């Protein structure tokens with residue numbers, strides 16, 4: 001049997017349509033909590049392969065212009081990109097590795113924050129579900145680094161990618177780590193562009209730090225309650241759909257202090273829930289536009305805020321300054337004065 005090398009796996013991965021590939025050895029996770037540790041899923045793990053595929057710049061165009069939402073949810077956010085475009089090639093790589101007699105665990109990036117309060121199934125074990133922090137795994141695999149906004153950045157696309165991983169018992173030479181602040185320039189464009197003021201400014205000195213190898217990575221301690229409220233449809237300033245469906249709404253995400261979980265609970269029930277059909281609201285949905293977008297999101301989620309600061313402002317800046325590799329013939333992404341609606345929804349006469 002031919003020998004399985006890192007180069008042959010990478011070549012195969014890129015030939016399957018993936019854009020990014022990196023490897024961490026298991027030792028790079030030594031400081032990870034057990035419930036976020038790859039070896040808690042596969043104790044014999046020797047390596048974690050992290051792969052990524054770009055989010056199209058054009059996926060955000062409709063939201064940036066305030067004109068069209070479905071593309072981002074359907075293709076880019078939690079639609080086909082996160083359910084098919086990455087995961088089909090990921091599965092093929094696992095098959096490729098297992099053909100050489102090594103076990104390959106395909107890992108779908110979940111949310112560590114959503115781990116339920118349950119006991120381990122084995123005494124002394126780790127309770128389900130274990131979730132890696134996929135952006136930290138990407139950093140450990142040398143693909144990129146955490147930006148100030150807590151969004152993962154690469155030299156090729158800036159903040160525009162999604163990641164997934166394979167945990168394997170195949171020992172593979174790890175890729176070199178990206179030195180902290182190589183890609184993120186602490187420009188604070190993400191802070192300025194975030195409608196819910198969820199990202200603290202550098203001057204506030206509110207940060208999270210982790211160590212991988214000899215490097216310390218540091219990023220802003222983002223207020224995930226504000227972020228979620230704005231992103232998932234609790235903020236009428238970024239959602240014309242609330243203006244259509246909820247007269248007298250007056251919730252400015254900047255002023256709220258929800259926890260992340262409370263913000264999810266608030267946004268998802270109102271965005272996806274149903275209500276009786278009346279003459280005033282004939283659709284039977286609480287916020288009809290959000291529900292319709294979620295129906296496009298084959299992965300079950302939906303994006304309303306569309307990452308105004310942490311993604312769109314960020315790549316606009318990085319492209320403009322020639323700090324990332326992929327640039328565009330049409331110049332800046334942000335071409336016109338940006339829109340924000342009033343928080344208060346006036347009742348229609």
Ligand code: SF4
Pocket residue numbers: 147148149150183184185186187188189190191313314315317318
């Ligand atoms: S906009 Fe991007 S590059 Fe600038 S500070 Fe934020 S994360 Fe870093």
